Amino acid sequence: MENNLEPQETQDFNRIIPINIEEQMKTAYIDYSMSVIVGRALPDVRDGLKPVHRRILFAMNELGMSHNKPYKKSARIVGEVLGKYHPHGDTAVYDTMVRMAQDWSMRYRMIDGQGNYGSQDGDGPAAMRYTEARMTRFAEAMLQDIEKETVDFQLNFDDSLQEPTVLPTRIPQLLVNGSSGIAVGMATNMMPHNLSEVVDGCVAYIDNREITIDELMQHVKAPDFPTGGTIYGMEGIKAGFHFGRGRVVLRGKLHLETKSSGREQIIITEVPYQVNRDALCNRIGELVNEKIVEGIAHVNNESNNKEGTRLVVDLKRDAVANVVINQLFKFTELQTSYGINNVAIVKGRPKILSLKDLISEFVEFRHDVVYRRTQYELREAEKRAHILQGYLIALDHLDEVIAMIRASATPEIAKDNLVNAGWGLDEIQAKAILELRLQRLTGMERDKIKQEYDELMKLIAHLKEILGNESLRYDIIKNELTEVKEKFGDARKTEITYLDNEVSIKDLIKEEDVVITISHLGYIKRTSASDYRAQRRGGRGVMGGKTREEDYIEHLFVASTHHTMLFFTEKGRCYWLNVYEIPEGEKNSKGRAIQNLLQISPDDKIRTIIDIKDLRDLDFVNNHFIVLCTKKGVIKKTALADFSRPRQTGVNAITIIEGDQLLEARLTNGSCEIMMAINSGRAIRFPENKVRPTGRGAIGVAGIEVENEGEEVVGMICVNPETEKDKTVLVVSEKGYGKRTPFDEYRITNRGGKGVKTISVTDKTGKLVGVLDVSEKEDLMITCKSGVTIRMKVADISEQGRATQGVKLIRIDEGDEIAAITKLDVEEVEEKMEDENEVSVEATGENSNDVAEGINETGNSSETTNSPENTSEGEETAPSA
Numbered sequence: 098m099e100n101n102l103e104p105q106e107t108q109d110f111n112r113i114i115p116i117n118i119e120e121q122m123k124t125a126y127i128d129y130s131m132s133v134i135v136g137r138a139l140p141d142v143r144d145g146l147k148p149v150h151r152r153i154l155f156a157m158n159e160l161g162m163s164h165n166k167p168y169k170k171s172a173r174i175v176g177e178v179l180g181k182y183h184p185h186g187d188t189a190v191y192d193t194m195v196r197m198a199q200d201w202s203m204r205y206r207m208i209d210g211q212g213n214y215g216s217q218d219g220d221g222p223a224a225m226r227y228t229e230a231r232m233t234r235f236a237e238a239m240l241q242d243i244e245k246e247t248v249d250f251q252l253n254f255d256d257s258l259q260e261p262t263v264l265p266t267r268i269p270q271l272l273v274n275g276s277s278g279i280a281v282g283m284a285t286n287m288m289p290h291n292l293s294e295v296v297d298g299c300v301a302y303i304d305n306r307e308i309t310i311d312e313l314m315q316h317v318k319a320p321d322f323p324t325g326g327t328i329y330g331m332e333g334i335k336a337g338f339h340f341g342r343g344r345v346v347l348r349g350k351l352h353l354e355t356k357s358s359g360r361e362q363i364i365i366t367e368v369p370y371q372v373n374r375d376a377l378c379n380r381i382g383e384l385v386n387e388k389i390v391e392g393i394a395h396v397n398n399e400s401n402n403k404e405g406t407r408l409v410v411d412l413k414r415d416a417v418a419n420v421v422i423n424q425l426f427k428f429t430e431l432q433t434s435y436g437i438n439n440v441a442i443v444k445g446r447p448k449i450l451s452l453k454d455l456i457s458e459f460v461e462f463r464h465d466v467v468y469r470r471t472q473y474e475l476r477e478a479e480k481r482a483h484i485l486q487g488y489l490i491a492l493d494h495l496d497e498v499i500a501m502i503r504a505s506a507t508p509e510i511a512k513d514n515l516v517n518a519g520w521g522l523d524e525i526q527a528k529a530i531l532e533l534r535l536q537r538l539t540g541m542e543r544d545k546i547k548q549e550y551d552e553l554m555k556l557i558a559h560l561k562e563i564l565g566n567e568s569l570r571y572d573i574i575k576n577e578l579t580e581v582k583e584k585f586g587d588a589r590k591t592e593i594t595y596l597d598n599e600v601s602i603k604d605l606i607k608e609e610d611v612v613i614t615i616s617h618l619g620y621i622k623r624t625s626a627s628d629y630r631a632q633r634r635g636g637r638g639v640m641g642g643k644t645r646e647e648d649y650i651e652h653l654f655v656a657s658t659h660h661t662m663l664f665f666t667e668k669g670r671c672y673w674l675n676v677y678e679i680p681e682g683e684k685n686s687k688g689r690a691i692q693n694l695l696q697i698s699p700d701d702k703i704r705t706i707i708d709i710k711d712l713r714d715l716d717f718v719n720n721h722f723i724v725l726c727t728k729k730g731v732i733k734k735t736a737l738a739d740f741s742r743p744r745q746t747g748v749n750a751i752t753i754i755e756g757d758q759l760l761e762a763r764l765t766n767g768s769c770e771i772m773m774a775i776n777s778g779r780a781i782r783f784p785e786n787k788v789r790p791t792g793r794g795a796i797g798v799a800g801i802e803v804e805n806e807g808e809e810v811v812g813m814i815c816v817n818p819e820t821e822k823d824k825t826v827l828v829v830s831e832k833g834y835g836k837r838t839p840f841d842e843y844r845i846t847n848r849g850g851k852g853v854k855t856i857s858v859t860d861k862t863g864k865l866v867g868v869l870d871v872s873e874k875e876d877l878m879i880t881c882k883s884g885v886t887i888r889m890k891v892a893d894i895s896e897q898g899r900a901t902q903g904v905k906l907i908r909i910d911e912g913d914e915i916a917a918i919t920k921l922d923v924e925e926v927e928e929k930m931e932d933e934n935e936v937s938v939e940a941t942g943e944n945s946n947d948v949a950e951g952i953n954e955t956g957n958s959s960e961t962t963n964s965p966e967n968t969s970e971g972e973e974t975a976p977s978a
Contacts, residue, residue, distance in 0.1 A: 130281035134447055137185075138280035140287075142441040142450065143462040144239065144264040145271025147278065149193050151264055152182040154207065157232050158240045168211045168229035175225050182253050182260050187225070195222045198230060202371070204274050204289035204323045205585060207236040217324070218400065219373040235585055239266035245473040247466045265466045267577050268585070269295050269459045271441060272317070283447055285440040288320035288337075288345060293586035295456075296578045302456045303571050310339050310453050317452060318593060320345055324406075325367035325590040329432065332596075337437030341449035349431045350592070353418055353689065356411075360394075361418050361690075363425075365408035369433040374398055378408060380429045390424045392416030418693045463574045468564070475560040478553050485550040487526025488533065492543050494520060498530065608659045613679060614880075615653075615691065615703055622688030623679040626655055653880050654919045656708045663707040663740060665725065666697060667758040669751040671793075673712075673743035696746050705762045712741045722765050722790060725750060726773055726800055728809040729757040732848065733797030734788045737764070752796045761813040769815040772826065772843065773801045774855055774868040776811045780826075780899075781852030782843040785815065799849040812868035816840065825896060827871045828856045829879065829906065831863035831914045836903030837871065837896045857902040867918040875920045879907050882916045891920070 140147050146154075156177045162169055175190045183190060196202045198210030201217045212228035215221050222228060232240075247265040252258070275289040297316040302308055319334050328334070329346040337343025350367035368374055378398045384390040395411040410425075412418060426432040439450045443458060450458070491498045501518065505511035508531055515527035522530070536542060563569050611623040656662065656676050664672040672695040680689045691703060712718060721737040733751050740750070753759060765785055774780040781801045788798060803809060816824050818840070826843065829835035836856070843853060856865055871877065873892040880886045887907050895904055909915070 126281075134280040134283065135442055135445065138278040139283075139285050139440060139442050139447055140271055140276040140278070141263055142271060142443045142448075142455065142458045144266045145269070145274065145276060145441075146264060147276070149178075149183055149185070149190060150197065150207075152178050152260065153190065153194055153197070154232065154236055154240060154264065155243075155261055156182060157208075157230075157236075158243070162231040163237055164209060164232055164234050166231060168209075168231050171210075171212075171225040171228045171230050174230060181258055184254055191225045194225075194230065195228075201324050204321060204590075205235050205268075205292060206233050207239070207274075209233045216402075217368075217373070217406070218375040218398065235268065238268055238581060238585070239264050239270060241265065241267055242466065242470050245470045247469045247473070263462075265470075267463070267581050268292070269299060269456070271459070272455055275320075276441075280447075283440055284438060286436055286438040287441070288435065288437060289322060290317060290319075291321035291587070291589050293582050294318060294321070294589075296582040296586065298452075299456050299460055299578055300575050302453070302460055303575055306457075308453070310451060313452055313456065314338055318589075320591065321589050322347065322370040322591045324370050324372075325592075326350055326369050327592045327594050329594050330596045331593065333434075333437070337439065338452040341437075341439040341451050341454070343437040345435045345437060347433050347435065347591070348426060348594075351422065351431075353693070355687075360414055361412045361416070363410040363412065363418060363422060365410070365431065366406055368406055368408070369430060370435070372430045372433060374400055374406060374408060377430055381410065381425065384424075384428050389428060390421065392421045418690075460574065463577075464570055467570050467573055471560050471563045471570075475557060475564065478557050478560060482550060482553040482557060484526060484529045485546055485553065487522055487529055488537070488546050489543075489550065490520050490522060490526070491515075491530045491533070492538070492546070494518075495538065502531070608657055610655050610657055611676065611679075611681075612653065612655055613662070613676070613706075614688065615706075616688065619691045619697075619702055620688040621679055621691045621694065621703075622682035622686060623658075623676065624682060624684050653878055653886065653917055654706065654708070657710075659710075661709045661712055661743075663709060663723075663762070664691075664695060664703050665705045665707070665750055665759055665762045666701045667704045667753075668698075668701045669725075669749060669753040669759050670697070670701065670747045671740055671750040672697065672747040676708075704759050707762055707764050709737075709764070712743070720766065722767055722785075723750070723762055724765050724769075724771065724785065724788070724813070724815055725762045725797065726760055726810060726813040727751075727753065727757045727797070728760050728803075729754075730773065730775075730799060730801040730803040730810055731757065731797040732771070732773070732788055732800030732813075733795060734765075734785070734790050735793055735795075736790055739793050749794055752794055754796065760810050763813060763815040765815045766817060768819070769817050770840075770845070771800070771813065771815050771848075772840075772868065772870075773810055773813045773852070774828065774865060775801065775803060775808050775852070776864040776866070777805065777808050778854055778856045778858040778865055779852040780828075780843060780855035780868065781848070781850055782840070782845055783848045783850075784845065787848045802849060802851045811865050814868055814870040816870045821870070821872075823872045824870045825872070826855070827869045827877070827891070827894065827918075827920075828865060828903070829867045829869075829915060829918050830856060830858065830903070831866045832861065833879075833905055833907040833909045833915060834862040834903045835894060835906045836901055837891070837894050838899050839896065842899050854900050857900050859902060862902045863914070866915050869918060869920055871920050877906075878919050879915060880917045880919075881907070881909065881913050883910065883913045885913075 136148055138147065144151065153174065157174060160169065160174070160177060162174070171191060171194060174194065175187050178190050179187055194208060195210070195214055198206060198208040198214050200206055208230050209232065210228060210230050213223035214228060242265050243261060249262045250259040251262050253260050271287065272290045272295045273292050275287040277286045278284065294317045298313050301313060301316050314335070317338075319328050319331065327348045327350055329348050333344030333346065335343070337345070347369040349365050349369055349372075351363055351365045354362045354364050356362060368377060375398055378396050381390070381393065381396045385393045385396070392413050393410055393416070394413045397409050399407040399409055401407075410421070412421060439455065440447055441450055441455075442448075443450070448454075497518070498515070501514050502511045505514055511531060512524065512527045515522050515530060516524055537546070563573070610626045612626050613621070613623050615621045658677045660676050662674050662676055662679075664674060666672070674694060678694065680694075682688050691697060692699070697703070707723065710717070718738050718741045719736075722734050723737055723740060724732065724734050726732045731754075735750065740748070750762070751759060767785065769785045770782060771785055771788070772780055772782045779801070783800075788800075791797070800813075801810065814826070825837040825839055827835060827837050838855070843855070846852070855868070856862070858864055869877075871891045875891045876888055877891050877894065878886060878888045889906065894906065897903060907915070
């Protein structure tokens with residue numbers, strides 16, 4: 098084929114290089130993706146910022162927009178960033194600015210905004226021409242020392258200006274505020290954390306470079322979100338801390354309130370991170386309309402800027418709050434999960450980082466910043482010292498210098514003459530001498546120059562020591578981090594809840610004694626034992642709980658927060674509940690409906706409770722029994738092992754016949770003696786081995802004969818005669834009379850008999866309401882149906898014979914009655930008590946003189962010994978108290 102190309106065309110054709118289009122596309126796309134990864138979407142591990150954040154802060158710093166300067170329009174800042182550093186569109190810059198100013202988006206805000214910056218309900222911000230901004234103190238700490246050549250600068254997009262490649266931050270910003278972004282082929286999603294915890298982790302790493310991630314997690318416990326909430330489970334977080342990838346499950350924070358009408362409300366006070374409150378309300382409404390969630394009457398967003406988040410979910414009258422709450426967690430964003438993906442730029446390359454990697458990279462960066470800052474300060478100090486040295490030389494030869502300058506025709510000649518005068522001056526010193534003001538030639542100014550020179554020489558020596566001593570540099574880093582913590586640190590906003598399979602939650606709960614109260618209508622709470630002050634016998638008592646008029650405290654006892662409670666109901670069911678799971682409340686609060694904690698049927702109620710230290714202790718469980726008795730005198734014994742496997746729905750503990758109710762349940766070791774008492778004043782004592790163990794579903798056998806109409810068992814006690822020899826029988830009547838009687842006065846019989854008299858029941862005393870086994874080291878707590886509670890020493894209650902009516906323990910108001918009695922172990926809780934023998938008059942308006950009169954009246958020996966009311970026909974007169 099003939100070649101018709103001209104010579105020049107042939108030369109151009111030969112310059113075309115054929116390439117594989119697949120290889121070209123691959124190379125071009127990699128170049129593009131790396132540009133996006135490094136230049137836009139991923140944060141730098143050192144300062145935790147993407148280029149747009151860094152450029153905004155640097156531009157604001159250049160504009161002098163510190164925290165104590167006036168606000169400037171956001172449009173001014175956006176224009177500065179666009180025109181000088183970041184030519185990528187004003188929307189991208191302004192949206193970034195807005196997020197940096199939102200306290201629900203950033204754990205620690207970097208921009209102090211003025212105007213409408215949007216809301217947590219999804220409202221957008223005002224246009225940039227309306228809003229204003231300036232930096233926060235937090236942002237200033239990230240820019241501190243930037244003028245001291247601590248970081249490298251690079252040319253901007255048009256090579257007209259310099260911008261920093263990284264900020265010399267004193268704050269571990271990447272861990273503290275987190276970051277999220279989608280690049281090409283990779284993404285990052287880093288959670289915010291608490292500044293105080295992160296600083297503690299950095300200090301721990303500096304102290305021990307070989308520290309493990311688990312040890313670091315003792316300081317940096319978990320993410321800490323700006324909107325609070327509760328982290329639900331730690332396994333995913335542990336994975337994120339160890340491997341850089343994991344998962345956080347976050348729940349909103351809520352509590353229950355009861356309206357005056359009696360209906361319950363779920364009050365949501367914190368929503369998960371980045372959850373739109375209005376959208377959450379709308380979603381709940383949709384679930385109600387679609388019949389997915391039952392029991393909700395109304396939902397409303399009552400949030401505002403002053404009081405914060407408040408979403409109110411009104412429940413229907415028959416709704417069970419716990420069920421509704423679990424449905425909300427399941428079907429709405431009230432429970433949200435976040436993927437942890439710790440990807441950041443490390444030395445120009447994207448890398449997945451563990452918690453230790455993040456901390457070590459920041460610490461090493463800070464070390465580099467401190468080193469470069471020290472070098473800069475040393476150079477500047479040496480420059481200044483060099484000039485001051487020239488000043489001192491000139492002042493030592495002042496007359497010659499002045500004459501030399503006056504004789505010089507031009508400044509250049511004067512400078513050369515000073516340099517060549519033989520005094521050791523160089524050109525820099527000579528120039529500085531020529532620029533010296535005449536006032537510096539006075540004697541006083543000379544002293545100031547000499548003082549400044551001496552101080553500079555000390556500073557230079559110190560700076561050289563820093564440069565030559567690595568441990569000294571790390572001490573400086575630690576001190577600066579501590580200053581940051583003191584200045585910006587705060588408490589955690591997000592709580593942590595461990596799942597049962599992750600950690601024993603008991604290890605996280607402070608072990609302490611608490612008073613647990615259950616009202617007649619089924620409201621339960623726990624209160625610190627120290628809230629109940631000890632009182633003398635005959636006092637009026639203090640309020641043990643505010644209840645409705647028809648309600649009163651029915652059960653009141655003390656247990657450790659690490660124990661497990663076994664709840665036995667009237668119908669013979671048994672339920673389990675850890676003490677720490679019982680809602681905490683003030684002494685005068687009503688508490689929570691127990692139906693919201695246990696799945697008890699509406700027509701059943703708690704009758705008795707047993708405190709078990711540890712159901713997982715096999716040796717203890719296999720050698721103990723639960724003894725139960727009913728109001729009709731039936732008694733039954735079952736191995737504790739049958740109750741050692743908790744079920745959420747409960748189990749049958751005893752089969753109750755029609756017309757009967759479970760009354761008491763007691764823990765025994767198999768060799769106790771049992772005593773049962775009837776409201777008419779009779780009691781029976783028999784060995785525990787007279788009752789053989791049976792399964793949970795058995796009916797039981799006869800314990801005491803209940804034959805007359807109106808008679809019923811009011812209490813049962815189980816005492817080990819070998820280990821509890823100091824025990825006595827305490828009986829209390831419904832009108833406040835009581836006494837202690839030695840066990841030996843009750844003869845041992847077979848079960849099923851009528852028993853013997855235990856208290857003289859009269860119109861003055863009222864019927865017997867309770868029987869307890871007590872020792873003198875214990876205290877007695879008596880609760881009335883009105884809610885009044887009194888605590889007194891058992892030792893202050895006189896010891897009398899079986900047939901006496903006893904002494905007055907508490908003054909009862911007209912129409913009031915004793916509702917419950919329980920005992921406290923003084924040695925366990927006395928350290929927590931306030932003024933053991935102080936008389937309290939909190940429940941009434943009476944003064945201390947009135948109470949003292951009551952004590953004198955009820956403490957009179959004539960009322961407790963020789964009165965005919967204290968004796969009974971056929972019985973001996975009671976011994977003197």
